[in-house]
Amino acid sequence: MRTPYCPYCYHELPAQSVMYRCSGRIGRGGQRCETAIDPLLAAYTGDTTPKFPAFSARGRRRGHPACPQCGEVSFQRICGRCHNELPALFGEADTRLIALVGAKESGKTVYMTVLLHELQNRVGEQFGLSVMGADDHTKDMFQEEYEKRLYDQGVLVEATAPARADLNRRPFVFGISLTQRKWGVERLDRSLFSFFDTAGEDLRTKESVERNVRYLTAADGIVLMLDPLQMRAARSLAEPGAQLPTEPRAPDNPANVLARITELLHGALRTGRRGLIGKPIAVVFSKLDALDGTLPEDSVLLRDSPDREPLFDEADSAAVDREVRGLLAHWHGSGMETVLARNYETFRFFGVTALGSSPVRDDKGTRVSGYGVQSRRVQDPFLWLLQQFGTISKKKAQER
Incomplete structure (x- = not known):
């Protein structure tokens, strides 16, 4: 251990x-x-x-x-x-650290808020997960400043401040309990999960990325959040009225963000010339609602994850992975797949929308649209990591 x-x-x-x-x-x-x-x-x-x-x-x-x-x-x-x-469970439960990283305006903060809300409600009920804040800061800050603002007031949480400017930025630490049946015996598994929402500015240059060395190298798994609307070919396909991020700059380009993180991990983990990075990485393309019109009617990305069984659906996840790889060719991002294959032992692509529709701007700031929060597939990357860690079991892909 x-x-x-x-x-x-x-x-x-x-x-x-x-x-x-x-x-x-x-x-x-x-x-x-x-x-x-x-x-x-x-x-x-x-x-x-x-x-x-x-x-x-x-x-x-x-x-x-x-x-x-x-x-x-x-x-x-x-x-x-x-x-x-x-936390009370430290030393007695597995401590899993999940790094949530991405470029500026990729939607990390909103995604984290919606994901944790889903884990504490619908998804938690499906998988029998008990998800609780492990400290007072997590219990109070997450509910008051993130969850209530988004779900009750319809206000998007402000972008995360860079590490150098925000001393008060702390991880959210949650205790997760799950009862599993193995070999006919029920066993209660407890884990601690730590989420730290790094600012997009912390990933713009090699120097700023290095401030996050300890965070990334300590992580058991990585969720890399990328905005397809920061890829010029995908940006031109966005539906009319979709709120677009700032005109993409080279440092915020998804391919460049992936390259910098990969270089950082190789150096910190000392993988050598031929070594691969052993940490599983979930590469998540956000804000897919802005591109719904470009997807075929039978697209797996247009429907939410299966919720019939408390198992990770491998067939469904593999279908999402294949479809996103196909989209990358249209978005002029196929090179990212090669980078991942040459540098990581385990990776998978995901497509999500945390809000379900583009937010709107008014004199009070940026707000959720009149449809409310209608998330889709936000749980997929986290459930995949849980399956990689052995926390939940998977439903095997059907033979074809």
């Missing part, structure tokens, strides 16, 4: 590097620790709220450690590198 990574700072976190934070209760001798700004936590998150002191528990073999200052036992574990409080 590999050494787990902290789901907040993405450093390796062996058991001996886990620290504790004083509980703040009055100790046996009547003493109580004072609070102060934690400089490490502030550096990683921008959180300057006074905290009780952090302390190491090295040398203690069993039980929960006592704060060396007040003597009171603490149950609050924190990462020794960033001082974020660790």
Whole structure:
């Protein structure tokens, strides 16, 4: 079993590097620790709220450690590198880190919001998944600032700020529980999943991409979000009235984004001249609703994922992959398939729409259209990764 990574700072976190934070209760001798700004936590998150002191528990073999200052036992574990409080399941459940990356205006933030909403509702019910925020920041911030704004107010969440400008940007960490039957026995599997929405500007140049080295290399799987409307051939096919991204620049071109991420991973993972990148990568083309008119009536991309069984439908996913590969030829992007085949052990193409129709702009900003959120296939990349991790089983493709 590999050494787990902290789901907040993405450093390796062996058991001996886990620290504790004083509980703040009055100790046996009547003493109580004072609070102060934690400089490490502030550096990683921008959180300057006074905290009780952090302390190491090295040398203690069993039980929960006592704060060396007040003597009171603490149950609050924190990462020794960033001082974020660790989820209760850390160390007991598999910790899976999923990197969500893409160029500017590719729709990552909206996609993440809709995906997590679906996992907590319709898709979660289908697969028997229990999806809960693993910390207070995730529980409060996701619901209030992302989910409610999009679904209740119809307002699109603002684009993610670049890493250099947003100290408060933190990952969303969710605990996922799933009951599976294997060999006639039901078993409860628990996993932690960490999502970090990197800004598009962080992927425009090689230098800015390198700020995300730790995040990408720690990830178990990668979701690469690309906007076909940033490809000139596809952009010209968009339906009338579709909201188009800014005129595409070379750094935001999907092929260039894929090339920079691939170069980064090769260097960080030291794959060598002949080595392949072992992390599964889901290459997701967003905003397909703007191109619905170019698809045949029987296109698999025009219908949502099958929801009849709590299994990953391999036949359906393979059909999506084949159709997107065909579209790439029309979008003048076939070279991307070759790049993936020559550099990754496992990859798959996906096509999604998080909103179902193009958003509209008014004096209050960018809003969901009058049809509301009508997502299609947003769960496919995540379910594919879950199947790659062995979290869910797959329905095998039918013999033809």
